[in-house]
Amino acid sequence: MPRWKELPAETSNSERQLLVQLRRLKDHSDLSLAALASRTSYSRSSWERYLNGKKPVPRKAVEELARVCGTEPTRLIVLYDVAERARAEAPAPGRADEPSSPPRSAQSSSPAQDQEQGQEQEREQTPDQDQDRDRDQGQDRDRDRAQESASTLAPASVRPGRTVPLGWMLAAVALAVAVAFGAGVLTARGWDDEAPAEKPGPVAAGAGYLRGQTYKCAVRRQDGELRAGHSDTREMLLDINSTGFDVVEAQCLLREKGFSPGVFDGLYDERTKGAAKKFQQAHHLVVDGIIGPDTWRELRR
Structure with missing residues (x-):
């Protein structure tokens, strides 16, 4: 089975989790991109762009992939909603307020020719050229x-036609x-x-995280719930290879609940997932090792 391309560095943590699950589902189904195109309403090139993080995957595509692969789409839709909310809260790139007139050639031209040339250039421009x-x-x-x-x-005293002193x-x-x-x-x-103040969320929570560093766990009860001081999330989905302060928070709370993963480095590895499964089993949750809203609620009790 060919290896997937590495996702773009600017891909958010929540978007990355969604794409990892979609890739796994596609791999387990043994369906090629061409087979997905023949069984869904999206082309092969569209699936290639979606699964490699080149373009946000639509909600309908997530539902159709789950249907084709014969799986319940609920968990994938939750991942999609979290990623969609993160994209909505991300600041949009700035754009110039006023368009400039089309470039003129060195030779003179009539106003009608300039207008026709400007309209033709405007039709040929792509989104990337618009940004440039x-x-x-x-x-x-x-x-x-x-x-x-x-x-x-x-x-x-300086007038056109006179030499301006270099110092001036x-x-x-x-x-x-x-x-x-x-x-x-x-x-x-x-x-x-x-600008409105940015709300703390899954994406901003991991700012300043250093991979490979071990963090301290100072769990205390605040506002009626347990907190370790690294993240206040109650909905971030964590699975294998998730990183950041959300993972540190979960590791510290697992230890506080008596299911220590042994490490507090912000990397969701097999040890952390094993501790999460044991915690979920003890609290009668779905035992899948994925920390979501239900598991967070029990961890913060």
Whole structure:
């Protein structure tokens, strides 16, 4: 069986868990991507993009994959909902506010030709070119601001056609750059103040996690539930190869409940999964070794 490609580094933890489960389900069914395409409403190239993390997998595709493989889709839908919520809470990439006019050639052309050429270029542009165009527009606007500031701050005695002393020119450029940089900082701060505070969630919980480091467990009861101080999640799904502070929290709570995994390094390995299974069996939960909302609820009691 061929090995799967490594998922993109920017793939979130919740999205990664969903794709791992979908890959396992596809592998256990012995169905090729072409076979999936013939039995579902999605093409072979679409399944390749979904399962390799190149494009978010739709909810309908998750349900159809479960149906084709003959499994209950409930757990996969829970994983999908968590990943979808994480994508919705992630900040969207910024875009430029104003489009720029299409580039002109070195030779002169009529207004009708310019309009026709601009419309043709706009039709041929792809999403990636749109992003490059927006980035270039932003750079052009920054240069225009710097030039305007330089012309404003130049001495009154300087007139077109006269030679500008090098010292004056360098001083004006340096001052214009400093003004532009300060304006950018103030604008960024204004945006930060106006933006809503990010809610703590499964993705943000693992910030600052260092793989291979052992963490301390200081379990205490707070607001009527047990907490180890590494994460406050009650719904993150943890399975083999999950990493981060959510895993450290689960390891510490398992030890507190008498089912110690022996390690507290934030890596959900076989030892941690074995301890989770024993805990689930003792509390009459589904014994699958996957820590989800039901297992979290019992761990925090």
